[in-house]
Amino acid sequence: GAGVSQTPSNKVTEKGKYVELRCDPISGHTALYWYRQSLGQGPEFLIYFQGTGAADDSGLPNDRFFAVRPEGSVSTLKIQRTERGDSAVYLCASSLRAGANTGELFFGEGSRLTVL
Amino acid sequence: GENVEQHPSTLSVQEGDSAVIKCTYSDSASNYFPWYKQELGKGPQLIIDIRSNVGEKKDQRIAVTLNKTAKHFSLHITETQPEDSAVYFCAAARSGDKLVFGAGTILRVKS
Numbered sequence: 001g002a003g004v005s006q007t008p009s010n011k012v013t014e015k016g017k018y019v020e021l022r023c024d025p026i027s028g029h030t031a032l033y034w035y036r037q038s039l040g041q042g043p044e045f046l047i048y049f050q051g052t053g054a055a056d057d058s059g060l061p062n063d064r065f066f067a068v069r070p071e072g073s074v075s076t077l078k079i080q081r082t083e084r085g086d087s088a089v090y091l092c093a094s095s096l097r098a099g100a101n102t103g104e105l106f107f108g109e110g111s112r113l114t115v116l
Numbered sequence: 117g118e119n120v121e122q123h124p125s126t127l128s129v130q131e132g133d134s135a136v137i138k139c140t141y142s143d144s145a146s147n148y149f150p151w152y153k154q155e156l157g158k159g160p161q162l163i164i165d166i167r168s169n170v171g172e173k174k175d176q177r178i179a180v181t182l183n184k185t186a187k188h189f190s191l192h193i194t195e196t197q198p199e200d201s202a203v204y205f206c207a208a209a210r211s212g213d214k215l216v217f218g219a220g221t222i223l224r225v226k227s
Contacts, residue, residue: 004159033214042122042205042217043160056214091159104150105215107159 002026004108006092012114013082021077021111025094032075033105034067035091043091049075050097082115089113118143120208122218129196131227139206139218140188146208149182149189150215154203163204164191196225 005024013019025032031050035043045059049069060066064082069075079086089112093105119142129135141149147168152160166173166180166189173180177196182189193200203222207215 035217040220042120042207042219043215045214045216048214059214093159104162104165105160107152107161109157109159 004092004094004106006090006108006111008111009109010112010114012116014116015082015084017082017115019079019082019113021079021090021092021113023075023077023092023094023108025073025075025092026106027073028096029094029106030072030097031095032069033093033095034075034077035093037089037091037110039088046077046090079113082113084115087113087115118146118208118210118216120206120216120218122206122221124221125219126222126224128224128226131196131198131225133196135191135193135196135200135223135225137191137204137206137221137223138188139190139208140186141208141216142187143208143210144184144187145210147211148209148215149180150207151178151180151191152205152207152217154205154220160205193223196223198225198227201225 007022033048034046037043047057052072064080067077089110091110093107122139150165153163154160177194179192203220205220206218209215
């Protein structure tokens with residue numbers, strides 16, 4: 001597709017369960033970002049990848065959150081032992097590069113996670 | 117780290133009027149300041165950006181101004197239209213670093 005694709009668009013789970021959220025970036029974009037957006041708030045940075053490696057994971061709230069990008073394209077955000085406070089929209093964005101000049105981020109439509 | 121504050125949180129204007137949204141940032145090393153528009157159920161989309169080597173940039177009805185000394189920047193939308201109604205986010209970043217977003221402004225354009 002032409003844009004950033006995120007699946008699932010909606011996920012309802014029970015407290016304590018494990019969740020995976022997938023992001024398929026724009027082809028050729030080497031930088032990939034995960035943000036979390038709570039209702040009425042701006043996107044909050046979680047982690048970004050340059051290629052396969054996590055260049056900055058300082059936004060991950062705790063060790064229940066983990067993300068991978070094994071082949072430098074698709075990324076998966078993994079949340080263990082989900083808590084009600086994890087409920088939010090998880091946004092993925094890709095960029096042509098992260099480097100000397102931060103450039104335009106292209107966002108997907110997000111995965112809405114609801115933890116009951 | 118960087119902290120971005122945005123105001124107002126909501127803004128209602130009459131169609132055809134101008135709208136101004138303001139942001140302040142804390143990190144004097146930030147040099148990239150984009151504005152994103154988010155419609156309901158969609159991801160944010162870039163509408164205009166400015167780098168710290170210029171003070172103003174304009175694109176049709178949209179303009180952004182930057183005051184590096186005061187560490188604030190503003191979005192100006194002229195001749196507002198109903199389709200401008202959305203949530204607008206400012207953001208700031210150092211070179212090659214992550215974007216830090218403001219809390220957003222809900223803009224309502226009344227026809």
